[in-house]
Amino acid sequence: MQAILSVTVPFFALILCGYLAAKKGVLAESAIPGLNGFVLFFALPCMLFRFGMNTPVLELLNPVVLTVYLAAALLIVFFTVAVTLSPRVQLKDAAFGALVAAFPNTGFMGVPLLVALLGPSAAGPVICTILADLFVTSSLCIALARGHEAMSEGGSGSTGKAALQAVRGALSNPLPWSIALGALASISGLRLPGPVDTVVKMLADAASPVALFTIGAVLWRAGQHAHTRTPVKLYLPVALIKLFLHPLLVFLLGAAAHVLGTPISSAQLLVLTLAAALPSASNVSLLAERYGADNGRVARIIMASTVLAFVSFTLLAWGLGVRP
Numbered sequence: 001m002q003a004i005l006s007v008t009v010p011f012f013a014l015i016l017c018g019y020l021a022a023k024k025g026v027l028a029e030s031a032i033p034g035l036n037g038f039v040l041f042f043a044l045p046c047m048l049f050r051f052g053m054n055t056p057v058l059e060l061l062n063p064v065v066l067t068v069y070l071a072a073a074l075l076i077v078f079f080t081v082a083v084t085l086s087p088r089v090q091l092k093d094a095a096f097g098a099l100v101a102a103f104p105n106t107g108f109m110g111v112p113l114l115v116a117l118l119g120p121s122a123a124g125p126v127i128c129t130i131l132a133d134l135f136v137t138s139s140l141c142i143a144l145a146r147g148h149e150a151m152s153e154g155g156s157g158s159t160g161k162a163a164l165q166a167v168r169g170a171l172s173n174p175l176p177w178s179i180a181l182g183a184l185a186s187i188s189g190l191r192l193p194g195p196v197d198t199v200v201k202m203l204a205d206a207a208s209p210v211a212l213f214t215i216g217a218v219l220w221r222a223g224q225h226a227h228t229r230t231p232v233k234l235y236l237p238v239a240l241i242k243l244f245l246h247p248l249l250v251f252l253l254g255a256a257a258h259v260l261g262t263p264i265s266s267a268q269l270l271v272l273t274l275a276a277a278l279p280s281a282s283n284v285s286l287l288a289e290r291y292g293a294d295n296g297r298v299a300r301i302i303m304a305s306t307v308l309a310f311v312s313f314t315l316l317a318w319g320l321g322v323r324p
Contacts, residue, residue, distance in 0.1 A: 003324045004317050007116050011109065012310045014209055018216025029224070032217045039214050043207035044107060045178035046200045048130075051111065051123040052182020053191075059124030060183050061131075064264045068257050069129050069272055072250040073137045076102040080241055081144070089234060092145040093294040096284065099141035100301045101241045103133045104278035107175060108215050112208035114274055117317060117324050118267075125271040127179055134176060138287070145291055215282050219306060222285035222299035230297040239280070239304035243312045247277035270320055277313050279305040 021027040027035070052060060080098035085091060104110060106129050114122040185191070192200060254269040280302045288295040 001314075001318050004117070004314055004322060007113070007324050008310065008314045008317070011113050011116075011212055014212035015109075015216040015219075015306065018213035018218075019220045020216070021213070022217040022220040027217055029221060032214070032221050035210065035214050036218060039108065039207065039211045041174050043203050043210055045174045046203035047111065047207040048127065048175055049178045049182040049185075049200065050204050051115075051120075051127065052179045053185040054120070055124045055127070055182075055186060057183045057186050059121075060127050060179065060186075062124065062128055062264075062268070064257060064262045065125050065128045065268055065272065066132055068254045068264060069250060069276075070132050070136055072246065072253050072276065073102045073132065074140070075249060076241065076246050077137065077140060079245075080238060084234075084238065089294075089297075091147070092291070093297060095141045095144035096288045096291070096293040096298050097235075097238050097301060098144075099138060099287070100280035100284045100298055100305070101238050102137050102141075102246065103281045103284060104129070104242070104246075104275055105215065105281045105306075106130050106133065106275055106278060108211040108282065110275050110278050112211070113278075114271060117274070117322055118271060121267065122271045125268045126275055129272065129275050131176060131179065133281070134173060142287070142291065145293060215306070218282045218285070219299070219303055222282070222295065223303065230294070230300050235297050235300040236304055238301045239308060242280050242301070242305045243277060243308055247273045247316065250276040270322070273320065274313070274317060274322075277309070277316050279309040279313075282306075 018027070022029065022032065077098040080101040081091070081094045084097050085094045089097065106126055110129070111123060111126050114126050191197065251269065251273045254264055254272055257264050258266070258269060282302055285295055285299045285302055288298040
């Protein structure tokens with residue numbers, strides 16, 4: 001347990017530092033988008049490029065890993081929508097609640113944390129989950145939310161258009177492109193020239209601490225811009241779905257696939273389970289705000305899952321026998 005805490009405590013402490021810096025005004029709110037932009041467009045792409053370059057391409061796009069993870073994500077989405085849909089939570093809000101229940105913070109937090117816990121071999125399965133969530137999970141939930149708008153306005157045909165727009169949004173995200181370039185470098189054996197490689201390495205090394213600090217700042221900002229006060233019963237159950245049901249479902253589906261003889265290893269299953277146990281992706285609050293959903297509820301789900309994950313994730317890693 002002490003070895004696991006020596007890894008998890010600094011990660012969550014940096015999130016807390018970012019939150020307190022924004023709350024106390026040490027980090028101006030106007031600076032948060034710039035910090036987020038540095039992580040999203042510079043540091044994280046360089047980190048993912050380096051992992052992609054040093055990981056066999058079949059590990060980056062493992063079809064069995066993708067299938068297991070996507071099956072669990074889709075089940076979580078439809079289950080969360082079904083159990084939260086009510087007169088108080090309309091389909092648009094239920095869809096974004098389902099997105100935070102199924103979309104872990106693998107980009108900003110998961111890759112560096114799981115690599116620190118499990119070694120470089122964890123990068124491949126985690127990158128699989130990033131691609132699945134960017135292109136499928138988020139696209140599905142945005143399409144459901146826009147479909148609700150179409151039904152409310154008496155329109156038709158907006159769901160498919162919304163899904164297409166969501167895929168276009170994923171393609172405009174630099175993370176998939178950095179993974180693709182890394183995979184191309186892995187296949188071709190090409191390496192960056194010395195000075196360029198040094199710049200990429202420096203940016204990659206900055207990704208983890210700055211991304212974690214940014215998560216805290218973004219969480220504070222999301223709370224400040226929440227338009228509604230949400231009762232605990234409308235957000236805490238979704239946070240618990242994220243932290244407990246999601247990893248349990250991934251583990252059960254992966255274990256079943258393993259028993260059936262599909263090529264998914266115990267190590268890959270461990271990575272997928274711990275990835276699913278991460279707190280909700282912090283950028284979903286920005287999506288909810290953009291599409292006019294109840295971003296107060298979404299922000300509170302993300303905050304609750306992040307706070308609780310320090311205990312739940314650490315205990316799960318210990319229970320699964322992780323030894324950093």
